[in-house]
Amino acid sequence: xxxxxxxxxxxxxxxxxxxxxxxxxxxxxxxxxxxxxxxxxxxxxxxxxxxxxxxxxxxxxxxxxxxxxxxxxxxxxxxxxxxxxxxxxxxxxxxxxxxxxxxxxxxxxxxxxxxxxxxxxxxxxxxxxxxxxxxxxxxxxxxxxxxxxxxxxxxxxxxxxxxxxxxxxxxxxxxxxxxxxxxxxxxxxxxxx
Amino acid sequence: xxxxxxxxxxxxxxxxxxxxxxxxxxxxxxxxxxxxxxxxxxxxxxxxxxxxxxxxxxxxxxxx
Numbered sequence: 001x002x003x004x005x006x007x008x009x010x011x012x013x014x015x016x017x018x019x020x021x022x023x024x025x026x027x028x029x030x031x032x033x034x035x036x037x038x039x040x041x042x043x044x045x046x047x048x049x050x051x052x053x054x055x056x057x058x059x060x061x062x063x064x065x066x067x068x069x070x071x072x073x074x075x076x077x078x079x080x081x082x083x084x085x086x087x088x089x090x091x092x093x094x095x096x097x098x099x100x101x102x103x104x105x106x107x108x109x110x111x112x113x114x115x116x117x118x119x120x121x122x123x124x125x126x127x128x129x130x131x132x133x134x135x136x137x138x139x140x141x142x143x144x145x146x147x148x149x150x151x152x153x154x155x156x157x158x159x160x161x162x163x164x165x166x167x168x169x170x171x172x173x174x175x176x177x178x179x180x181x182x183x184x185x186x187x188x189x190x191x192x193x
Numbered sequence: 194x195x196x197x198x199x200x201x202x203x204x205x206x207x208x209x210x211x212x213x214x215x216x217x218x219x220x221x222x223x224x225x226x227x228x229x230x231x232x233x234x235x236x237x238x239x240x241x242x243x244x245x246x247x248x249x250x251x252x253x254x255x256x257x
């Protein structure tokens with residue numbers, strides 16, 4: 001049976017992986033530290049492991065043993081679009097929600113109808129909406145925010161989901177921001193009519 | 194100021210990992226063919242030894 005030989009490249013790669021693992025361990029430790037003095041020390045050590053990892057990386061890179069492939073133009077283009085999209089999403093999310101219930105904004109006039117909702121609609125102070133779930137329609141004004149608990153299904157006849165509900169029990173996924181809603185998931189269904 | 198249970202566990206994990214790195218660097222110095230890699234490992238060994246001393250030092254300070 002042929003004997004396994006660790007070449008210099010294998011040794012250096014193993015060393016780099018070990019440094020990365022050590023760095024991750026320091027990172028967790030930093031996050032778990034209550035004692036500030038200890039935390040600062042651990043952070044310094046973590047930074048040190050970044051430097052040692054870099055020296056191994058450069059050794060491998062100089063020899064052509066560790067050369068990450070550059071992204072092609074199409075990938076860069078997709079990437080730039082993705083970053084812009086994320087940036088726009090965050091801009092649309094804006095500030096915090098209204099009151100205890102959080103908010104999802106419209107940016108345009110809209111009508112919302114609950115179809116299977118249960119209780120506790122409160123559409124927030126800024127817009128002054130108030131209503132009960134269970135099949136009622138609520139009409140909103142441009143730029144308003146709606147917040148509150150949603151226990152069942154809600155149908156958004158118009159409106160762009162712009163803000164995440166943070167305290168009211170409605171949390172749509174990231175992709176829904178800035179989109180006309182047509183979403184079904186968990187115990188709650190959102191469907192654009 | 195006392196350390197929490199979580200802190201002691203994580204810091205010990207770090208110290209053990211540092212000790213393994215020292216041993217690994219020693220081993221590579223012996224088996225590597227490339228003098229540059231040997232030299233890198235010598236430096237790394239010293240760095241990781243220093244890290245262990247730092248951890249020991251900070252946790253032995255009054256208040257810990």
